[in-house]
Amino acid sequence: MSIWVIKKYQENKQNLKLEKSRLKPSESKHKQELFNKKYEGLQLLYEDFNDKSVKTQAVILYFGIHNSLFSLIITLFYQHPIVQAWLLIVIYAISLVFLVKNRPIKSKIDLTEMCLFELVLLIMGASLLARALVGANSEQVIEGASNLLIGLNMIFTFAPYFFLIVKLCLGIQEFYQSQKEALNKKKRKGSKRTEIRLVKRGSGKVKKKTTMSMSENVLDESLNDTVKNLKLDDLAIGIENLNSEVKNRRGEVLQNKQRGQATASLKVNSLRKRIKVNPPDFEWGTPDNSPDKL
Protein backbone atom coordinates (compact mmCIF):
# COMPACT_ATOMS: atom_id res chain seq x y z
CA MET A 1 0.00 0.00 0.00
CA SER A 2 2.80 2.43 0.84
CA ILE A 3 4.47 1.99 -2.55
CA TRP A 4 1.10 2.27 -4.28
CA VAL A 5 0.30 5.59 -2.51
CA ILE A 6 3.79 6.95 -3.12
CA LYS A 7 3.55 6.07 -6.82
CA LYS A 8 0.18 7.85 -6.99
CA TYR A 9 1.76 10.86 -5.28
CA GLN A 10 4.65 10.90 -7.73
CA GLU A 11 2.27 10.56 -10.70
CA ASN A 12 0.27 13.52 -9.43
CA LYS A 13 3.47 15.50 -8.95
CA GLN A 14 4.65 14.67 -12.50
CA ASN A 15 1.29 15.70 -13.96
CA LEU A 16 1.44 19.00 -12.11
CA LYS A 17 4.97 19.54 -13.41
CA LEU A 18 3.84 18.90 -17.00
CA GLU A 19 0.85 21.20 -16.63
CA LYS A 20 2.90 23.89 -14.91
CA SER A 21 2.96 26.13 -17.97
CA ARG A 22 -0.79 25.78 -18.45
CA LEU A 23 -1.90 26.04 -14.84
CA LYS A 24 -1.69 29.00 -12.51
CA PRO A 25 0.34 28.42 -9.33
CA SER A 26 -2.82 28.64 -7.25
CA GLU A 27 -4.48 25.95 -9.42
CA SER A 28 -1.58 23.52 -9.11
CA LYS A 29 -1.54 24.12 -5.36
CA HIS A 30 -5.26 23.41 -5.26
CA LYS A 31 -4.73 20.14 -7.17
CA GLN A 32 -2.05 19.07 -4.70
CA GLU A 33 -4.40 19.90 -1.84
CA LEU A 34 -7.11 17.78 -3.47
CA PHE A 35 -4.71 14.84 -3.65
CA ASN A 36 -3.74 15.29 0.00
CA LYS A 37 -7.38 15.40 1.01
CA LYS A 38 -8.17 12.26 -0.99
CA TYR A 39 -5.37 10.28 0.65
CA GLU A 40 -5.54 11.94 4.07
CA GLY A 41 -6.17 8.57 5.70
CA LEU A 42 -2.85 7.29 4.33
CA GLN A 43 -0.90 10.48 4.95
CA LEU A 44 1.37 8.66 7.36
CA LEU A 45 2.92 6.72 4.50
CA TYR A 46 4.21 9.68 2.47
CA GLU A 47 3.70 13.07 4.12
CA ASP A 48 6.82 13.38 6.30
CA PHE A 49 9.23 12.27 3.61
CA ASN A 50 11.14 14.00 0.89
CA ASP A 51 9.16 13.74 -2.35
CA LYS A 52 12.11 13.95 -4.77
CA SER A 53 11.51 10.39 -5.96
CA VAL A 54 9.91 7.09 -4.96
CA LYS A 55 13.32 6.04 -3.61
CA THR A 56 13.48 8.86 -1.06
CA GLN A 57 9.80 8.79 -0.19
CA ALA A 58 9.49 5.06 0.52
CA VAL A 59 11.24 5.41 3.90
CA ILE A 60 8.60 3.42 5.72
CA LEU A 61 9.35 0.44 3.48
CA TYR A 62 13.07 0.72 4.27
CA PHE A 63 12.38 0.80 7.98
CA GLY A 64 10.05 -2.17 7.60
CA ILE A 65 12.80 -4.16 5.87
CA HIS A 66 15.37 -2.91 8.40
CA ASN A 67 13.26 -4.08 11.35
CA SER A 68 12.24 -7.41 9.85
CA LEU A 69 15.87 -8.17 8.95
CA PHE A 70 16.78 -7.52 12.59
CA SER A 71 14.09 -9.98 13.71
CA LEU A 72 15.28 -12.61 11.27
CA ILE A 73 18.91 -12.19 12.35
CA ILE A 74 17.95 -12.59 16.02
CA THR A 75 15.79 -15.67 15.50
CA LEU A 76 17.76 -17.47 12.79
CA PHE A 77 21.37 -16.91 13.89
CA TYR A 78 20.87 -17.20 17.65
CA GLN A 79 23.72 -19.73 17.87
CA HIS A 80 26.21 -17.35 16.24
CA PRO A 81 26.37 -14.07 18.17
CA ILE A 82 29.42 -12.82 16.27
CA VAL A 83 27.60 -13.23 12.93
CA GLN A 84 24.58 -11.53 14.46
CA ALA A 85 26.65 -8.57 15.66
CA TRP A 86 28.37 -8.19 12.28
CA LEU A 87 25.11 -8.36 10.35
CA LEU A 88 23.50 -5.80 12.67
CA ILE A 89 26.45 -3.44 12.23
CA VAL A 90 26.14 -3.74 8.44
CA ILE A 91 22.39 -3.01 8.54
CA TYR A 92 22.74 0.02 10.81
CA ALA A 93 25.68 1.38 8.81
CA ILE A 94 23.69 1.08 5.57
CA SER A 95 20.69 2.79 7.19
CA LEU A 96 22.81 5.62 8.53
CA VAL A 97 24.50 6.17 5.16
CA PHE A 98 21.09 6.13 3.47
CA LEU A 99 19.74 8.73 5.90
CA VAL A 100 22.74 11.02 5.61
CA LYS A 101 23.13 10.71 1.84
CA ASN A 102 19.52 10.86 0.66
CA ARG A 103 18.02 12.96 3.49
CA PRO A 104 14.65 11.29 3.03
CA ILE A 105 12.91 13.08 5.93
CA LYS A 106 11.61 16.59 5.25
CA SER A 107 12.07 18.08 8.69
CA LYS A 108 15.71 18.69 9.58
CA ILE A 109 15.10 18.11 13.25
CA ASP A 110 13.37 14.77 12.58
CA LEU A 111 16.21 13.76 10.29
CA THR A 112 18.74 14.62 13.01
CA GLU A 113 16.70 12.55 15.48
CA MET A 114 16.62 9.55 13.15
CA CYS A 115 20.34 9.83 12.43
CA LEU A 116 21.02 9.95 16.18
CA PHE A 117 18.95 6.80 16.71
CA GLU A 118 20.73 4.97 13.93
CA LEU A 119 24.08 6.07 15.32
CA VAL A 120 23.06 4.79 18.75
CA LEU A 121 22.10 1.46 17.18
CA LEU A 122 25.41 1.33 15.31
CA ILE A 123 27.36 1.90 18.54
CA MET A 124 25.18 -0.72 20.18
CA GLY A 125 26.08 -3.15 17.39
CA ALA A 126 29.77 -2.40 17.96
CA SER A 127 29.44 -3.02 21.71
CA LEU A 128 27.64 -6.31 20.98
CA LEU A 129 30.46 -7.32 18.67
CA ALA A 130 33.06 -6.47 21.31
CA ARG A 131 31.23 -8.58 23.87
CA ALA A 132 30.72 -11.44 21.41
CA LEU A 133 34.39 -11.45 20.44
CA VAL A 134 35.77 -11.58 23.98
CA GLY A 135 33.12 -14.09 25.14
CA ALA A 136 33.10 -14.58 28.90
CA ASN A 137 36.88 -14.14 29.21
CA SER A 138 37.31 -10.44 29.90
CA GLU A 139 35.02 -9.14 32.60
CA GLN A 140 36.30 -5.61 32.13
CA VAL A 141 35.19 -5.51 28.49
CA ILE A 142 31.82 -7.05 29.36
CA GLU A 143 31.27 -4.54 32.14
CA GLY A 144 32.31 -1.62 29.95
CA ALA A 145 30.20 -2.73 26.99
CA SER A 146 27.22 -3.38 29.26
CA ASN A 147 27.52 0.07 30.80
CA LEU A 148 27.73 1.57 27.32
CA LEU A 149 24.54 -0.26 26.38
CA ILE A 150 22.80 1.06 29.50
CA GLY A 151 23.89 4.58 28.53
CA LEU A 152 22.62 4.09 24.99
CA ASN A 153 19.35 2.83 26.40
CA MET A 154 19.07 6.02 28.46
CA ILE A 155 19.76 8.14 25.36
CA PHE A 156 17.10 6.23 23.49
CA THR A 157 14.62 6.82 26.29
CA PHE A 158 15.21 10.52 26.85
CA ALA A 159 16.29 11.80 23.42
CA PRO A 160 12.71 11.83 22.01
CA TYR A 161 11.57 14.04 24.91
CA PHE A 162 14.45 16.41 24.29
CA PHE A 163 13.60 16.62 20.57
CA LEU A 164 9.94 17.08 21.45
CA ILE A 165 10.80 20.09 23.62
CA VAL A 166 13.01 21.51 20.85
CA LYS A 167 10.18 21.03 18.34
CA LEU A 168 7.71 22.72 20.69
CA CYS A 169 10.06 25.68 21.16
CA LEU A 170 10.56 25.98 17.40
CA GLY A 171 6.81 25.75 16.87
CA ILE A 172 6.17 28.55 19.37
CA GLN A 173 8.87 30.67 17.73
CA GLU A 174 7.39 30.05 14.29
CA PHE A 175 3.92 30.94 15.54
CA TYR A 176 5.25 34.15 17.10
CA GLN A 177 7.05 35.06 13.84
CA SER A 178 3.96 34.42 11.72
CA GLN A 179 1.83 36.53 14.07
CA LYS A 180 4.38 39.33 13.92
CA GLU A 181 4.49 39.16 10.13
CA ALA A 182 0.71 39.19 9.89
CA LEU A 183 0.59 42.27 12.12
CA ASN A 184 3.23 44.05 10.02
CA LYS A 185 1.37 43.14 6.85
CA LYS A 186 -1.82 44.56 8.30
CA LYS A 187 -0.03 47.78 9.23
CA ARG A 188 1.52 48.08 5.76
CA LYS A 189 -1.84 47.50 4.13
CA GLY A 190 -3.39 50.19 6.32
CA SER A 191 -0.76 52.77 5.40
CA LYS A 192 -1.11 51.90 1.71
CA ARG A 193 -4.85 52.47 1.91
CA THR A 194 -4.47 55.87 3.52
CA GLU A 195 -1.95 56.79 0.84
CA ILE A 196 -4.29 55.80 -1.96
CA ARG A 197 -7.41 57.33 -0.36
CA LEU A 198 -8.21 60.64 -1.92
CA VAL A 199 -10.41 63.28 -0.41
CA LYS A 200 -12.77 64.93 -2.87
CA ARG A 201 -14.39 68.17 -1.87
CA GLY A 202 -17.93 68.68 -3.05
CA SER A 203 -19.77 71.96 -3.89
CA GLY A 204 -18.32 73.77 -0.93
CA LYS A 205 -20.68 72.52 1.74
CA VAL A 206 -20.28 68.69 1.76
CA LYS A 207 -17.00 66.77 1.99
CA LYS A 208 -17.04 63.59 -0.05
CA LYS A 209 -14.49 60.86 0.48
CA THR A 210 -13.91 58.48 -2.38
CA THR A 211 -11.63 55.52 -1.96
CA MET A 212 -10.03 54.11 -5.03
CA SER A 213 -11.15 50.60 -4.15
CA MET A 214 -11.54 49.53 -7.77
CA SER A 215 -8.13 50.70 -8.86
CA GLU A 216 -6.66 49.28 -5.63
CA ASN A 217 -8.04 45.84 -6.47
CA VAL A 218 -6.67 46.07 -9.96
CA LEU A 219 -3.31 47.05 -8.56
CA ASP A 220 -3.36 44.18 -6.06
CA GLU A 221 -4.19 41.65 -8.75
CA SER A 222 -1.52 42.88 -11.09
CA LEU A 223 0.97 42.91 -8.21
CA ASN A 224 0.09 39.31 -7.32
CA ASP A 225 0.56 38.19 -10.92
CA THR A 226 3.88 39.99 -11.09
CA VAL A 227 5.10 38.34 -7.89
CA LYS A 228 4.08 34.89 -9.07
CA ASN A 229 5.49 35.05 -12.56
CA LEU A 230 8.48 37.34 -12.54
CA LYS A 231 11.96 37.18 -11.09
CA LEU A 232 13.34 39.64 -8.53
CA ASP A 233 14.72 42.10 -11.11
CA ASP A 234 11.50 42.02 -13.07
CA LEU A 235 9.62 42.42 -9.82
CA ALA A 236 11.52 45.63 -9.05
CA ILE A 237 10.65 46.97 -12.52
CA GLY A 238 7.05 45.88 -11.99
CA ILE A 239 6.86 47.73 -8.70
CA GLU A 240 8.28 50.88 -10.35
CA ASN A 241 5.66 50.60 -13.09
CA LEU A 242 2.94 50.18 -10.52
CA ASN A 243 4.17 53.22 -8.63
CA SER A 244 4.11 55.30 -11.80
CA GLU A 245 0.62 53.93 -12.52
CA VAL A 246 -0.54 55.04 -9.08
CA LYS A 247 0.95 58.50 -9.69
CA ASN A 248 -0.75 58.74 -13.11
CA ARG A 249 -4.08 57.72 -11.62
CA ARG A 250 -3.73 60.25 -8.87
CA GLY A 251 -2.87 62.93 -11.46
CA GLU A 252 -5.88 61.96 -13.53
CA VAL A 253 -8.15 62.23 -10.53
CA LEU A 254 -6.73 65.65 -9.63
CA GLN A 255 -7.07 66.84 -13.26
CA ASN A 256 -10.67 65.66 -13.35
CA LYS A 257 -11.30 67.45 -10.11
CA GLN A 258 -9.76 70.68 -11.40
CA ARG A 259 -11.60 70.34 -14.71
CA GLY A 260 -14.86 69.78 -12.84
CA GLN A 261 -14.26 72.81 -10.67
CA ALA A 262 -13.39 74.92 -13.73
CA THR A 263 -16.53 73.92 -15.65
CA ALA A 264 -18.64 74.53 -12.58
CA SER A 265 -17.20 78.05 -12.14
CA LEU A 266 -17.67 78.74 -15.88
CA LYS A 267 -21.31 77.70 -15.66
CA VAL A 268 -21.87 79.89 -12.62
CA ASN A 269 -20.22 82.87 -14.33
CA SER A 270 -22.29 82.48 -17.50
CA LEU A 271 -25.45 82.26 -15.43
CA ARG A 272 -24.50 85.41 -13.55
CA LYS A 273 -23.78 87.21 -16.83
CA ARG A 274 -27.10 86.09 -18.29
CA ILE A 275 -28.91 87.38 -15.22
CA LYS A 276 -27.12 90.74 -15.48
CA VAL A 277 -27.63 91.18 -19.28
CA ASN A 278 -31.26 90.12 -19.43
CA PRO A 279 -32.83 91.00 -16.15
CA PRO A 280 -36.36 89.58 -15.81
CA ASP A 281 -38.84 92.24 -16.79
CA PHE A 282 -41.66 91.69 -14.46
CA GLU A 283 -43.66 94.38 -12.76
CA TRP A 284 -44.00 94.63 -9.09
CA GLY A 285 -47.76 94.94 -9.02
CA THR A 286 -50.92 93.03 -8.55
CA PRO A 287 -51.88 90.29 -10.92
CA ASP A 288 -54.64 90.77 -13.50
CA ASN A 289 -57.05 88.50 -11.77
CA SER A 290 -56.54 90.03 -8.37
CA PRO A 291 -59.73 90.63 -6.40
CA ASP A 292 -58.81 94.40 -6.18
CA LYS A 293 -58.91 94.81 -10.02
CA LEU A 294 -62.09 92.88 -10.28
Added chain:
Amino acid sequence: MKGLNILFPFSTLPFVYGALSKIIQYTRYINISRSTKLENLYVQSLGSIQVFPTPTLSEHTKSLFKESSLPYMFEKYELSSSFLVNFGDDLLSILTFTGLLVIAPGLKWLTRWLRNIHTTRLMINRMKLSLQNYVIGQIFESFMDIVFYSSLGFRTLSLEGKFSVMSFLAYLVCLAASGGSFI
Protein backbone atom coordinates in the same frame (compact mmCIF):
# COMPACT_ATOMS: atom_id res chain seq x y z
CA MET B 1 6.73 7.60 24.83
CA LYS B 2 4.17 5.33 23.25
CA GLY B 3 1.59 8.04 23.94
CA LEU B 4 3.20 10.15 21.23
CA ASN B 5 1.79 7.79 18.61
CA ILE B 6 -1.71 8.76 19.72
CA LEU B 7 -0.85 12.44 20.05
CA PHE B 8 0.56 12.58 16.52
CA PRO B 9 -1.25 9.94 14.48
CA PHE B 10 -0.35 11.68 11.20
CA SER B 11 3.37 11.63 11.92
CA THR B 12 5.47 8.58 11.09
CA LEU B 13 8.35 9.32 13.41
CA PRO B 14 6.80 8.15 16.72
CA PHE B 15 6.04 4.79 15.11
CA VAL B 16 9.55 4.51 13.67
CA TYR B 17 10.89 5.40 17.09
CA GLY B 18 8.65 2.74 18.68
CA ALA B 19 10.03 0.12 16.32
CA LEU B 20 13.64 1.19 16.89
CA SER B 21 13.27 1.17 20.67
CA LYS B 22 12.09 -2.43 20.36
CA ILE B 23 15.39 -3.22 18.65
CA ILE B 24 17.30 -2.02 21.70
CA GLN B 25 15.12 -4.19 23.94
CA TYR B 26 15.39 -7.24 21.69
CA THR B 27 19.17 -7.30 21.90
CA ARG B 28 18.52 -9.27 25.10
CA TYR B 29 17.88 -12.30 22.87
CA ILE B 30 21.48 -12.26 21.62
CA ASN B 31 23.42 -14.99 23.36
CA ILE B 32 26.33 -13.04 24.84
CA SER B 33 27.51 -12.47 28.37
CA ARG B 34 26.43 -9.23 30.09
CA SER B 35 26.67 -7.51 33.44
CA THR B 36 24.06 -8.06 36.17
CA LYS B 37 23.01 -4.43 35.92
CA LEU B 38 22.15 -4.79 32.24
CA GLU B 39 20.40 -8.09 32.87
CA ASN B 40 18.20 -6.40 35.49
CA LEU B 41 17.40 -3.62 33.05
CA TYR B 42 16.32 -6.20 30.45
CA VAL B 43 14.09 -7.99 32.97
CA GLN B 44 12.50 -4.69 34.05
CA SER B 45 11.63 -3.71 30.49
CA LEU B 46 9.74 -6.96 29.84
CA GLY B 47 6.27 -5.59 30.60
CA SER B 48 4.56 -3.60 27.87
CA ILE B 49 2.93 -0.23 28.50
CA GLN B 50 -0.73 0.12 27.54
CA VAL B 51 -1.79 3.65 26.69
CA PHE B 52 -5.39 2.72 25.92
CA PRO B 53 -7.16 0.01 27.91
CA THR B 54 -7.59 -2.57 25.16
CA PRO B 55 -8.58 -6.21 25.74
CA THR B 56 -5.81 -8.70 26.45
CA LEU B 57 -5.55 -12.48 26.35
CA SER B 58 -6.24 -14.07 29.74
CA GLU B 59 -3.81 -16.52 31.29
CA HIS B 60 -6.41 -19.25 30.88
CA THR B 61 -6.65 -18.63 27.12
CA LYS B 62 -2.87 -18.58 26.84
CA SER B 63 -2.63 -21.95 28.57
CA LEU B 64 -4.85 -23.50 25.90
CA PHE B 65 -2.13 -23.16 23.25
CA LYS B 66 0.33 -26.03 22.93
CA GLU B 67 3.85 -25.10 23.98
CA SER B 68 7.03 -26.40 22.35
CA SER B 69 10.55 -25.92 23.60
CA LEU B 70 12.45 -22.91 22.34
CA PRO B 71 16.18 -22.07 22.41
CA TYR B 72 17.43 -21.03 25.85
CA MET B 73 17.77 -17.32 25.04
CA PHE B 74 14.09 -17.04 24.20
CA GLU B 75 12.77 -19.25 26.98
CA LYS B 76 14.78 -17.26 29.51
CA TYR B 77 12.56 -14.22 28.86
CA GLU B 78 9.34 -16.25 28.96
CA LEU B 79 8.64 -16.30 25.23
CA SER B 80 6.12 -18.81 23.97
CA SER B 81 6.39 -20.89 20.83
CA SER B 82 2.84 -19.94 19.89
CA PHE B 83 2.41 -16.80 17.82
CA LEU B 84 -0.93 -15.86 19.34
CA VAL B 85 0.35 -16.13 22.92
CA ASN B 86 3.22 -13.76 22.16
CA PHE B 87 1.44 -11.35 19.86
CA GLY B 88 -2.16 -11.80 21.04
CA ASP B 89 -2.34 -8.61 23.15
CA ASP B 90 -0.95 -6.41 20.38
CA LEU B 91 -3.21 -8.10 17.85
CA LEU B 92 -6.26 -7.43 20.01
CA SER B 93 -5.22 -3.78 20.34
CA ILE B 94 -4.91 -3.44 16.56
CA LEU B 95 -8.24 -5.22 16.06
CA THR B 96 -9.93 -2.90 18.59
CA PHE B 97 -8.77 0.19 16.71
CA THR B 98 -9.72 -1.37 13.37
CA GLY B 99 -13.16 -2.06 14.85
CA LEU B 100 -13.46 1.61 15.84
CA LEU B 101 -12.44 2.51 12.31
CA VAL B 102 -15.28 0.38 10.96
CA ILE B 103 -17.74 2.01 13.38
CA ALA B 104 -16.72 5.58 12.37
CA PRO B 105 -18.66 5.72 9.02
CA GLY B 106 -21.73 4.35 10.84
CA LEU B 107 -21.42 7.11 13.46
CA LYS B 108 -21.11 9.68 10.69
CA TRP B 109 -24.27 8.38 9.06
CA LEU B 110 -26.06 8.38 12.43
CA THR B 111 -25.20 12.03 13.14
CA ARG B 112 -26.43 12.97 9.68
CA TRP B 113 -29.64 11.06 10.26
CA LEU B 114 -30.30 12.36 13.77
CA ARG B 115 -29.27 15.98 13.41
CA ASN B 116 -27.07 17.18 10.64
CA ILE B 117 -24.47 19.12 12.67
CA HIS B 118 -21.49 20.05 10.56
CA THR B 119 -19.01 20.20 13.48
CA THR B 120 -19.93 16.73 14.76
CA ARG B 121 -19.56 15.26 11.29
CA LEU B 122 -16.23 17.02 10.89
CA MET B 123 -15.03 15.68 14.24
CA ILE B 124 -16.04 12.12 13.39
CA ASN B 125 -14.34 12.40 10.03
CA ARG B 126 -11.18 13.67 11.72
CA MET B 127 -11.34 10.85 14.24
CA LYS B 128 -11.72 8.33 11.43
CA LEU B 129 -8.68 9.69 9.58
CA SER B 130 -6.60 9.75 12.77
CA LEU B 131 -7.62 6.18 13.57
CA GLN B 132 -6.80 5.04 10.05
CA ASN B 133 -3.31 6.55 10.29
CA TYR B 134 -2.88 5.18 13.79
CA VAL B 135 -3.80 1.64 12.73
CA ILE B 136 -1.35 1.81 9.81
CA GLY B 137 1.30 3.08 12.21
CA GLN B 138 0.54 0.30 14.68
CA ILE B 139 0.84 -2.32 11.93
CA PHE B 140 4.14 -0.76 10.89
CA GLU B 141 5.41 -0.75 14.47
CA SER B 142 4.30 -4.35 14.99
CA PHE B 143 5.83 -5.61 11.74
CA MET B 144 9.07 -6.44 13.52
CA ASP B 145 7.18 -8.38 16.19
CA ILE B 146 5.13 -10.22 13.59
CA VAL B 147 8.29 -11.35 11.75
CA PHE B 148 10.00 -12.18 15.04
CA TYR B 149 7.19 -14.26 16.52
CA SER B 150 6.28 -15.95 13.24
CA SER B 151 9.84 -17.09 12.70
CA LEU B 152 9.78 -18.50 16.22
CA GLY B 153 6.45 -20.13 15.39
CA PHE B 154 7.82 -21.62 12.16
CA ARG B 155 10.71 -23.08 14.13
CA THR B 156 8.30 -25.18 16.22
CA LEU B 157 5.50 -25.62 13.70
CA SER B 158 3.00 -28.34 14.59
CA LEU B 159 -0.59 -28.26 13.43
CA GLU B 160 -2.01 -30.42 16.20
CA GLY B 161 -5.17 -29.09 17.76
CA LYS B 162 -7.37 -26.19 16.72
CA PHE B 163 -5.42 -23.60 18.73
CA SER B 164 -2.18 -24.42 16.94
CA VAL B 165 -3.95 -24.14 13.57
CA MET B 166 -5.51 -20.86 14.71
CA SER B 167 -2.10 -19.52 15.72
CA PHE B 168 -0.60 -20.61 12.41
CA LEU B 169 -3.42 -18.96 10.45
CA ALA B 170 -3.09 -15.81 12.56
CA TYR B 171 0.56 -15.34 11.72
CA LEU B 172 -0.07 -16.02 8.05
CA VAL B 173 -2.80 -13.36 8.01
CA CYS B 174 -0.67 -10.90 10.01
CA LEU B 175 2.33 -11.41 7.74
CA ALA B 176 0.16 -10.90 4.64
CA ALA B 177 -1.55 -7.82 6.11
CA SER B 178 1.62 -6.12 7.31
CA GLY B 179 3.52 -7.07 4.13
CA GLY B 180 0.62 -5.74 2.07
CA SER B 181 0.62 -2.46 3.97
CA PHE B 182 4.22 -1.84 2.93
CA ILE B 183 4.10 -2.89 -0.74
